[in-house]
Structure formats: C-alpha cells, structure tokens
Amino acid sequence: MKNTFLLFIAVILFSCEGDSSANFDPNAERNPNLNINTNSFADANLGKETRELFSKLQNITQQGIAFGQQAPFGTGNNFPQANALDRDFDIVAGDAPAVVGFDLELITLQRGFIDEFTERFVPAVRAAHENGSIITMSWHMVNPNTQQFGGDDSFDGVVGRMLEGGDLRPNFLRALDLAATLFKAFVDNEGNPIPILFRPWHEMNGSFFFWGEEFRSTAEYIQLWRDTVDILSNDLEVHNLLYVYAPNWLSSRAEYLRNYPGDDYVDMLGIDVYDFRNGRYLDRVLTNLGVVEDIASEKNKLFALTETGLENVTQNDWWTQNLYRGIRSSGITYAMIWRNDNSDFFHAPFVGHPSEDDFRAFLSEDTILLNNDIN
Numbered sequence: 001m002k003n004t005f006l007l008f009i010a011v012i013l014f015s016c017e018g019d020s021s022a023n024f025d026p027n028a029e030r031n032p033n034l035n036i037n038t039n040s041f042a043d044a045n046l047g048k049e050t051r052e053l054f055s056k057l058q059n060i061t062q063q064g065i066a067f068g069q070q071a072p073f074g075t076g077n078n079f080p081q082a083n084a085l086d087r088d089f090d091i092v093a094g095d096a097p098a099v100v101g102f103d104l105e106l107i108t109l110q111r112g113f114i115d116e117f118t119e120r121f122v123p124a125v126r127a128a129h130e131n132g133s134i135i136t137m138s139w140h141m142v143n144p145n146t147q148q149f150g151g152d153d154s155f156d157g158v159v160g161r162m163l164e165g166g167d168l169r170p171n172f173l174r175a176l177d178l179a180a181t182l183f184k185a186f187v188d189n190e191g192n193p194i195p196i197l198f199r200p201w202h203e204m205n206g207s208f209f210f211w212g213e214e215f216r217s218t219a220e221y222i223q224l225w226r227d228t229v230d231i232l233s234n235d236l237e238v239h240n241l242l243y244v245y246a247p248n249w250l251s252s253r254a255e256y257l258r259n260y261p262g263d264d265y266v267d268m269l270g271i272d273v274y275d276f277r278n279g280r281y282l283d284r285v286l287t288n289l290g291v292v293e294d295i296a297s298e299k300n301k302l303f304a305l306t307e308t309g310l311e312n313v314t315q316n317d318w319w320t321q322n323l324y325r326g327i328r329s330s331g332i333t334y335a336m337i338w339r340n341d342n343s344d345f346f347h348a349p350f351v352g353h354p355s356e357d358d359f360r361a362f363l364s365e366d367t368i369l370l371n372n373d374i375n
Helices: 001-015 048-063 088-093 116-130 158-163 169-185 218-235 251-258 283-299 320-328 356-363
Strands: 067-068 099-104 132-139 196-199 239-246 268-274 302-308 332-335
Touching: 048 132, 048 196, 048 302, 067 132, 088 356, 099 116, 099 158, 099 332, 116 132, 116 169, 158 169, 158 196, 158 356, 169 218, 218 239, 251 283, 283 302, 283 320
Parallel strands: 067 099, 067 332, 099 132, 132 196, 196 239, 239 268, 268 302, 302 332
Antiparallel strands: none
C-alpha cells in the first residue's frame, strides 16, 4: 500500500512538471548567433523599412525571445466575431504581444478588392504595427482547383498545375496579384510601407495542404516558392516582405532541407511544433529547434518557432514546464502561439483560466520579450 501511495505521488509530481526529455539541460545557456548574413535578401530591392526591421530582429535575438500570438484579439477568420473571446493575451499579460500574426486565407475568395475583408484587414495590420508589434503573415491559400479549403483527391497535382504552362497558372497569378495589392496597402499612418515577415507554403513536409509532401514533387514545391518570391518582388514590385521558410515538426535535418528553395530565396528559417498531449512536446521542440539552429548557424540566418501551442491549454503549468523549458536556451528570434477563436478553441489563457498565473510567470522570465520590451 505504501509503495502504491508513493507511486501515486510520483505520478502527480511528474505530471506537474510537464513533459520529460533526455535532451533537456537545465544548465544550458542561450547563445544566439552573432554572425547573421545581412548582405543579401530574397528581394534584391527590399525597402528601407523592412531592412530596418531585419536589423531590429537581429538586436531582439541578442536580447531575448520575442513572444506573440496569431490574431491576438479574438478572431474567427482574421477578425473579431460575435462569439469570440476578448483580447485575452493583452488582458492577461498586461502588455501586447511582441509578434502579431495574420493570414491571407480568404483573399482569393473575394469578388473584388475593396470589400469588407480588406477594409478590416488593412486597419488591423496598421494598428498592430503602430502599436509596436512585429507583423508576421501566413497564407492558408484556398485550393485553386476547387476554390475551397477542403482536402481529398482535389489536392493531387495542384502545385504542378500552378507552375508555368499549367492550367491553374492564371489562378495562381491572380492570387499573387491580389496579395500584392494588399501588401502594398499595408502602410503606416505616415504612408510608409509596413514590413511583413511573410511565411507562405508553410508545413510543406506534412500533407495538410495542397502544397504538402504527398501531393507534389520536391522540384515542384521549390519552383512554387521561387515563383512566389520572383513574381511578388520583380513583377509586382512588392518590397516590404522578408520570406520565412517554415516546415512542420520533423525527424531529421534532411527532412528540413528537402524542400528548401535555396539561401537566395529565404530570409529567415522557422519551424512549427505543437503540443499534441502525447508527452512528447518538450523532446520534440528541443530536438527540432536544435536541428534548425544548426542549419541557421551554418547559413547565418535568423530562425524562429513560427507556430506552437497547446490547444485549449489543458495543462495548467504548460507555459513554464513545457514551453519555457523548450525554448529557454534556444537562439530563436521569436515564438508565436496560435489564435483564440472562442471558448472551445484557444491557445492563450483568458481571465479565470487555470493556467493564467503560470502564463504570467512564463512571461516574467527575462528571456521572454513582449511589446514593451522590444520598443
């Protein structure tokens, strides 16, 4: 009975300490790379404001880890909805996130350009920028084959059909033209371009999206990425984007680099690692960030934990015992959790949530930087 009781206590203590990992070293020190390549960018004509953002990112990396959230204001599809939570991150943290994420997912469904979507999108990006947050943007593009988000066999071969000579090339060019118009509309209150960390075609090593591993060749993906950069930069003259390459969690260095479009087409490296409640998060984030840090060091590039989180934050000490332990010694520039939609889907705690105090304890660590810390 005594042994059973002690085992019970041990299980409780272990569960309160989060995931375990042989890779975790409590004495490891953060040592971000000082030798970052600033001589060239994916866009040879990158604008002054965006070059200045890159320099700011270099300085932030030496200071600590900028922390942020995708659409941190109650969302739905990019903007507040009637059933959404409030600005939970700001309210609980007492500060705005250092990094704010947006997504272009709905842009290709628009019948015209000046509509409710863009009329709300541009001011939201401007407000976050004027508030001092760094803006990052992903693109869950609607399948150009079906004009829907859904999967199934409609994903097969779509990327190849978007390339030069393919029947979906006009759809792709139209999407880029819409995106370019939007990117150019992102200006501050003085009319200066707002710099964006642009993260297209992400998590390509999975099979969640039509550009995923299962549905196209490696050569097709690389060409899709290069076309995206070349057309936006050269043909459409968009010069406020830093391009971020970000696979999903992976098993090896080779997997990370398999779809890599080349140093000349990437400004920053990233990785998306979520906690799927299987006890592997800490080990997975440590291993994956280690892989990316080695590659970033070799290529003299900045890198980030571009997406992470535990859906609905079901572990009360997750912030200090899992996320912080996973990133504390990493040289990442930033880490970003996913969004809060409503009380059934969220990644940042709201007032009264059991992890609220642990979230604040995580944010109080010297390494973790919020909006006020980077401005």
